[in-house]
Amino acid sequence: GENVEQHPSTLSVQEGDSAVIKCTYSDSASNYFPWYKQELGKGPQLIIDIRSNVGEKKDQRIAVTLNKTAKHFSLHITETQPEDSAVYFCAPRGAGNMLTFGGGTRLMVKP
Amino acid sequence: NAGVTQTPKFQVLKTGQSMTLQCAQDMNHEYMSWYRQDPGMGLRLIHYSVGAGITDQGEVPNGYNVSRSTTEDFPLRLLSAAPSQTSVYFCASRTGLFYEQYFGPGTRLTVT
Numbered sequence: 001g002e003n004v005e006q007h008p009s010t011l012s013v014q015e016g017d018s019a020v021i022k023c024t025y026s027d028s029a030s031n032y033f034p035w036y037k038q039e040l041g042k043g044p045q046l047i048i049d050i051r052s053n054v055g056e057k058k059d060q061r062i063a064v065t066l067n068k069t070a071k072h073f074s075l076h077i078t079e080t081q082p083e084d085s086a087v088y089f090c091a092p093r094g095a096g097n098m099l100t101f102g103g104g105t106r107l108m109v110k111p
Numbered sequence: 112n113a114g115v116t117q118t119p120k121f122q123v124l125k126t127g128q129s130m131t132l133q134c135a136q137d138m139n140h141e142y143m144s145w146y147r148q149d150p151g152m153g154l155r156l157i158h159y160s161v162g163a164g165i166t167d168q169g170e171v172p173n174g175y176n177v178s179r180s181t182t183e184d185f186p187l188r189l190l191s192a193a194p195s196q197t198s199v200y201f202c203a204s205r206t207g208l209f210y211e212q213y214f215g216p217g218t219r220l221t222v223t
Contacts, residue, residue, distance in 0.1 A: 001170065009151075032210050043115075043201050043214030044154070089153055093210060098169065101146075101153035 002027040002094040006102035013080050014110050021105045023090030024072040032093035033066055033073045038104075039086045047088075048075070080109045113137050115215035117202050123221045124192040132187040132218050134202030141207040143185040144169070145177065147198040148217075154201065160185055161207070192222045 003026040013019050034049035050057045050064045057064050066073040077084055087106050091099040118133045136143065144159040156169030160179040174196060176188040189196060199219050203212040
């Protein structure tokens with residue numbers, strides 16, 4: 001099966017700073033790369049995704065970049081706000097057609 | 112649209128008891144899945160279904176049964192609960208065309 005690792009496991013930033021979370025995966029057949037945000041007591045919610053034929057995608061303050069050769073993709077959040085505080089998961093879709101979730105990154109944005 | 116709903120929100124079981132976690136969606140999604148979330152381990156796939164009458168095992172299926180008699184419902188059954196099944200359980204659904212999964216609010220299960 002797919003091995004997925006996220007780094008860092010916790011990240012603390014000052015409000016207004018940028019945050020970057022990296023996800024590495026093992027299955028070279030992976031072709032879909034989403035990031036989910038989970039707020040306390042809730043289920044995960046998709047915030048951005050990218051397909052394997054695209055290197056970067058941006059949606060307002062968040063962006064995802066993909067390096068298929070190195071088998072990693074990253075979540076970038078600019079101008080962080082307190083409401084960005086949550087746990088973020090990457091979940092690449094491998095050859096088995098299912099998502100494999102990383103262990104999560106707890107982001108804390110200090111006002 | 113209510114989206115994906117799960118009941119109950121909380122449940123405490125004794126070892127050996129059985130129970131069913133309910134999941135329903137009103138978006139006419141073909142795909143439905145059950146995940147468990149343990150601290151520091153992300154979400155792990157238990158069982159999934161690609162349509163009514165079709166189910167398959169995920170990464171951690173032991174101790175759980177599922178069935179899919181309708182498009183809307185996908186219950187998860189614990190036949191004989193064990194402390195190792197203490198976890199938060201999430202149900203999710205998606206269409207066959209797009210990969211975005213919609214998650215329910217979760218069921219927190221404690222087995223003593």
